[in-house]
Amino acid sequence: MDDLMGYVVVVFIILGISYGLVRQIKNTLSIRKDNKTSFSNYKKSLLGNYIACMSLLGFLISYILNVLVGLQIIVSNSITSVSTVISCFVFILVLIITKLFIIPKNQQIIKSIKTR
Numbered sequence: 001m002d003d004l005m006g007y008v009v010v011v012f013i014i015l016g017i018s019y020g021l022v023r024q025i026k027n028t029l030s031i032r033k034d035n036k037t038s039f040s041n042y043k044k045s046l047l048g049n050y051i052a053c054m055s056l057l058g059f060l061i062s063y064i065l066n067v068l069v070g071l072q073i074i075v076s077n078s079i080t081s082v083s084t085v086i087s088c089f090v091f092i093l094v095l096i097i098t099k100l101f102i103i104p105k106n107q108q109i110i111k112s113i114k115t116r
Helices: 002-033 042-070 081-102 105-115
Strands: none
Touching: 002 042, 042 081
């Protein structure tokens, strides 16, 4: 019963990260197709959103690899649990740095108002 509950939690985490990735891609595409003059820092916000998409995708792949290694579906000397955890940490760190320092704050406020 405990194993089943663990699998359900893992599936919900993967679904949540996938949903966040889809939302981030939609946000990036809407910035890309919007008028360039509507954003004061168009290039900076577009670059930040590209980096955020790539880091979310990298985290999702690393997390799935970590789950597969943990379940011993993938048995390899090069892909270990430690390396996948480190890559998950690096991708989350890049995402946090991107959200805090690269993506302009006014762009986040404008996009949150438009989606309501």
